[in-house]
Amino acid sequence: MAADGMGFAITEPAPAKINLALHVVGQRADGYHLLDMLVTFTRFGDRVSIAPAETDRFTISGRFAAQLDNADNLVLRARDRLRGALSARQVAAPPVHLHLEKNLPVASGIGGGSADAAAALRGLVRHWTAAIPERELADLALELGADVPMCLAARPLVARGIGERITLLQTLPSFALVLVNPLVGVATPEIFRRLSERHNPPLALPERGSSGADWLAAMSGMRNDLEAPARLLCREIEAVRARLETTAPRLVRMSGSGATCFGLYDTIEMARDAAAALEDAHPDWFVVATQTLDGRQDHGAA
């Protein structure tokens, strides 16, 4: 079932989250790792649609719909948490039909579940015309997952702490990129457990007002500290990286805890050519050419 043409009142984009860099800089007493992350979002992603309904309903479509459990979906957890917060304020939150178009691979390091939860929160706040303080919404988002607050912002940013300390980056430009996933899921907790070093140097960001070239130069000096343990756990990451390197990218890196890797290119045409070559060589992989949102774009433009 596609959401288009079904009369949904609201369709909210759920852009993929890309960790352009991820430095592990410490660990909290509860075991969670302290991170320094340079994050952006893509035009390509999932979509969450909302319509009024007699009783609550949830439907899923899209390439990766079959891999998800309807009952325990982050979209439903987001709905229930927001409804709970609103009922505490005596704000009505009547039944809704939520539809998820699942285009992003699951457990792949690009935050699909977090993006869906954030899109559901954004859409339901609009649908229920709920005046909820930004701070309370951010706290509620964090309870749903470490990546959900940044997916709520859905624009270029630096995230610190476990992801909750967010600074928006107006100057980060849009990049053409290719996402490649070998369709092997990676379990995030396992990757963190296998880290050999937990106190690495923080991000060194370029000066304010830097150009795209300055950002690329700065990013080439950054890392994803989760890449080494992820490669040990998921052998396919090596092959994905090697294939991406043959397409003349400006930068190749893994996102999040993997296994999705991305290549950055000078133009969207170059990214599309690279994606076509990768799809030819590996029709069994997930490959997509897209663009990241720039710091001044609203996520609604995705």
Ligand SMILES: C[C@@](CO)(OP(=O)(O)O)[C@H](O)COP(=O)(O)OP(=O)(O)OC[C@H]1O[C@@H](n2ccc(N)nc2=O)[C@H](O)[C@@H]1O
């Ligand atoms: C690694 C990142 C980078 O953006 O992305 P993904 O690979 O998930 O896309 C995130 O920090 C993932 O955040 P999120 O996916 O919300 O993780 P959660 O479900 O909250 O945590 C899953 C588990 O990973 C470990 N974990 C997670 C985050 C963190 N900063 N330190 C940790 O040690 C914990 O064992 C936790 O129980």
Ligand SMILES: Nc1ncnc2c1ncn2[C@@H]1O[C@H](COP(=O)(O)OP(=O)(O)O)[C@@H](O)[C@H]1O
């Ligand atoms: N809407 C959703 N999309 C993806 N995963 C979901 C969703 N709801 C619940 N999950 C669960 O959350 C876990 C993490 O998924 P995901 O956000 O795709 O990982 P990642 O952040 O590594 O890309 C999965 O194992 C999946 O079972």
